[in-house]
Amino acid sequence: MTSLLPDSAPGFDQPIAVLKHCHDKIRKQLNTLNSLLTHLPVHGTDAAARQAAQAVQKYFNQAAPLHHADEEQDLLPMLAASTGGSDAETLRRLAPEILAQHEQMDLDWHIINSQLDKIANGSSAYLSSADVARFCAAYQAHMESEEGVIAPMAKRIFSQAQMQLLGEAMKRRRNIGPAAAQAGGIALADLRLDYGRASLSEEDTLGEPVAQFAKWFSEAMKAQVNEPNAMSVATVGNDGRPSSRIVLIKQYDESGFTWYTNYESQKGRQLAQNPYAALLFFWPELERQVRIEGRVERTAPEESDKYYYSRPVKSQLAAIASRQSQPIASRAEMEANYAAVEAASGGKPQRPAHWGGYRLKPERVEFWQGRQSRFHDRIVYTLQADGSWRKERIQP
Structure with missing residues (x-):
């Protein structure tokens, strides 16, 4: 269901290619999710299903947030500082959409992740086809927008020096580089950044x-x-x-x-x-x-x-189900409380x-x-x- 062979990835001296490579890996994980939908009703939570669920979780819990951060904290701000004219207008229109899509995909992933938890530990074979379809469609549209507009804009506008800055930022986010490889890490006393972007009078x-x-x-x-x-x-x-x-x-x-x-x-x-x-x-x-x-x-x-x-219904239900800051025996008990509240609310929590x-x-x-x-x-x-x-x- 998933390939165990490592992909050949571009280096961080080609940061836009790295971002595209991340998209390719996302597409593979989305394919795995869709394969699980047809596998689970026939085979249940067998070893292949558990392994596939864990692989999807690993990617979207670890790699995907780094990819989103690359775009939110480095790529888009660098483009905003470098564009003008029609490019600037296009970016003003698209950037808020991209950030909103990240937020919605994070919310959708939270729902799917809880289902994959149970598949990964063999306790349930349930995976919502509607949740998967919504998640996959959102990611596909998101990646097409970035690959069709944002990536070509960056490749056209960024200088070699800017590409290097973007690549270095992406490496730091992943703890890649000489500093990350040093035994014992970095002394806290040495973590010093000198400020100087602006003043305030x-x-x-x-x-x-x-x-x-x-x-x-x-x-x-x-x-x-x-x-x-x-x-x-x-x-x-x-x-x-x-x-x-x-x-x-x-x-x-x-x-x-x-x-x-x-x-x-x-x-x-x-x-x-x-x-x-x-x-x-x-x-x-x-x-x-x-x-x-x-x-x-x-x-x-x-x-x-x-x-x-004004909040999503699931957030309304969570506010009822959770006794915030109080101890609870397990995640399973939390989810059982949520299910009970959901069943009692009739879809209209107060x-x-x-x-x-x-x-x-x-x-x-x-x-x-x-x-x-x-x-x-x-x-x-x-x-x-x-x-x-x-x-x-x-x-x-």
Whole structure:
């Protein structure tokens, strides 16, 4: 069902050819998925089926995310910085589509991966033909778009030096090269990057921190920063011990910064004890950080309803089925809980009372711009008693 012979791959001195080679390997794995659909009803989870499931999982869990990162973090930003005229217009149209396709394919893969888990361990021979068809069709259309437009554009526009930069970035992502081969790795103290892409002065910043955040967030989006909406949320409970985690911001405006979660999670329990938190956005591609501190409150139920019912149904079900941060015996028990909730919901899950939004109302906001020799720019806004903001520079 799958070939065990290694493919002859181009070198990273030909990065566009490497990306095309990745597409060829994706097509082979998609063929394997389709072969499994006809194999399983006849042979069940025999050795060939288990081996095929494991091979598909290995590729899409390990190699495919690296391929997506090559495009999102290097290829597309390099093209955006190099194109003009009709090429720039084509890229402005296609790039958001490519990023959205990556996100949707990741979601579709999550569904198929859970089915392949059971095939790989021999506990189930079920593989949804509809899920596989949707996943394969999305990938085929995605690859045709990239091979028909993006790859030819890069080959036409990029200089040899740019090709080398792209190839080196792809090698680093895969830990390929002399540094990766050194015994013992690299000392943490030696991992030092000198910044120097931009500067930040008091005159550069707007009068209100939310307006300044909106400006920087827009620039992060245009620069195609990887997940610019990802932020660290740090909370502290009654025991005085801080904890942090990454969540996705869903809204920001003058009223604050909003995300959604389980109120009974660790962060929910800590916020009930101490309603203050700190947020951190880090956009390494722009050498920028934004730190936001303030008081947190729950969003109104109608706001939580509006967002909850805008989510995919499977995400709605997961919010009901999971007792976030609570121990559970096994993945199988989690999936059984999900199946029970799905069966009981009748396809129309209702937002549980323990799930909803939090809004941090900012009291202190810092904008950090990396500079050379660790002499960084830091501009801080502090909320005053009369509701105005004081803006000042602080030392790095």
